Amino acid sequence: MVGAGVLGLPYAMSQLGWGPGITVMVLSFIITLYTLWQMVEMHESVQGKRFDRYHELGQHAFGEKLGLWIVVPQQLMVQIGTCIVYMITGGKSMQKIYDSLSLGKPTKTTYFIIGFASIHLGLSQFPSLNSIAGISLVAAVMSLSYSTIACGASLHKGVQPAVQYGPRASTTTGNVFNFFSALGDVAFAFAGHNVVLEIQASIPSTPEKPSKKPMWKGVILAYIVVALCYFPVAFIGYWVFGNTVQDNILLSLEKPKWLIVIANAFVLIHVIGSYQVYAMPAFDAIEAGLVKQMKFKPSYFLRAVTRMLIVAFTMLIGIVFPFFGGLLSFFGGFAFAPTTYFIPCIMWLILNKPKRFSLSWFVNWFCIILGVLLMVLAPIGALRNIILQAKGFKFFS
Template sequence: MAMAADNSTESDYKKNVQVDTRTAEEKAIDYWLPITSSRNAKWWYSAFHNVTAMVGAGVLSLPFAMSELGWGPGVAVMIISWIVTLYTLWQMVEMHEMVPGKRFDRYHELGQHAFGEKLGLYIVVPQQLVVEVGVDIVYMVTGGKSLKKFHDLVCDDCKDIKLTYFIMIFASAHFVLSHLPNFNAISGVSLAAAIMSLSYSTIAWGAALKKGVQPDVQYGYRAKSTAGTVFNFFSALGDVAFAYAGHNVVLEIQATIPSTPEKPSKGPMWKGVIVAYIVVALCYFPVAFIGYWMYGNEVSDNILISLNKPTWLIAMANMFVVIHVIGSYQIYAMPVFDMIETLLVKKLRFKPTCYLRFITRNIYVAFTMFVAISFPFFGGLLGFFGGFAFAPTTYFLPCIMWLAIYKPKRFSLSWITNWICIILGVLLMVIAPIGALRSIILQAKTYDFYS
């Protein structure tokens, strides 16, 4: 009976491969939506999209995170995070086409397959939205701060300009770029961003190394009280989680790669992921370890702010950061645009027009700009979003889906590995936002709104 059931299921899958049951209207909508409109990406698109998605504002905060974690725990957390997130990313790439003839083009579609139509939506969509909108808000802050730093370095005797205006200048680029239709359309921006990420990371650790170990450098915890040290430790875990955040867009990136039964998309996608993770290691580990080694617990929450000389080099690095986070913002915004446009066109029956896209995308950019201007607590925001939403979607949600779908044998290597990742991820999700929230509250006490 079981064999007969398996055979009937297999024949059903083959039918699905051969027959496209969508209506002409549904096909037209899929060709219009950002994620499914273009499927001709090469494997290297996956590489630089993943680098752009992952290496962002987070890398600059890693020396600061190290100063709150200390040498031993800091090195361990960095390496374990790299291994765990590579493993969970591999799982997502594998699960993209686990059902013959069907592609899970969006994170929530995979969630619906694992947990059920409604429950999967309720589990994945809120977390994915918090991550993607949260990242875009943090990148608004980062872009504005880096523009301000650039301005202050190249024109030190100029009149001081409010950070608010620099965030608005940064946002103006997105009011234009947000109207590019899909991932392949932003591939040029993404490639430039990926090159910039490697460039400013190299400048950050290279300039720190040239500056040398600072006089009277201290490697002890910066907080004076035990409670402060513990809360800072928690917050730093969130900073590290934020740095490994590419999972939230990985299925959407894979959806742009062509796929056939003979040549599934997971081959070129995985090749791109490996290249991306090598670049991530080249960016993260030197910046984190060398930055902390040189400055100890006096390092700023953005390593480039700690570096002031040579002026031209640090100014250039800040400009590289601006270019990079422009690309990163777009990578994280694209799945949000897809969700909004799917809801409006498929559920609320709006016509898929340029006008609809123009209005919705401009509203989204304006919203992220307004929140960034209102709450530019860079370090605290990283830790809070890193723990609250990145830990589930990056560290353990792929493992839960894997267990739910593949059902590996209890106490097998796969079963044990997934449960270790789930336990680590849940701990991270619980403790990281606690420390970050305290950090935000402390900074808010001295913050003057819209300054």
């Protein structure tokens, strides 16, 4: 759950302001915990059958063909989009370490992104999520570590002189678009639903001991950790730097140098593991499509080439558009909002059929309306920010 999106939360707070920012953070926490509970419950909603993939549950709710068309494109956007963001994050963390240690003359971000991608050309050949469990565990520990450092270093730095908590933009239009963009940042941070069924599928299940019980315990533990990481990082980072905080809180922290190097090393190790967590289901879906739909013969060669091409694609997009904040917000709204905020609610209404105007009915429709607004508004703000950043950006620099 705790991903690189946490590093963008202070920036999102600076675009939202104290009141709206706290409201959006708390609402997102509650809504995503609720929809995650729905996913866990629906995993075995049919006796004797497990929906081990998001698209399988979608097919059960929407129909065989429509379910695939609704869920699979969204899933792939989430998975590939996250991999692109993590490609940029990993490359920039490597660059920050290089520059902080003064290992040589400053060099292009492009080279560091290529270096990060080269790691995944090898890791991508592991067959499944279970085979990278150790990497995932290390990644989880790293995410907690750099979140702690972000909070601790910010507190040590103290509130900056002449700090301001007013709007970032000088115009009303700019502030409105920034508000939309910030919603996408928050959505990206809270989205872990895309692989929850794949994770639950790895847990043994019997009628006496269904998988939803240990899975829900895991979700509660995950969200306790989310609360301990997300809220302090978001609020302390904004409190210390105000509306001058950068889109990655670690970039606003320059001293002590050794601690910032360690924090960026933790980020680097984390995104190495997290990239694979999101990439593996994408590999699986694309390979299955090639074999089932296009009649390719399943082989190690097909797996190797397909996965290398996907890694190369995410690397290329990361090199051309290395805008961490803008892409975070765009994918958070356009891709993560549907799979996290409202598709689980729609499936719940279809499969469980709560009584009209009951509490469950109202709650689900509330989440659906908010989720659709988020999906529409966040990418608009994000695209505007990307365009503004691109105006003064030298590509492949």
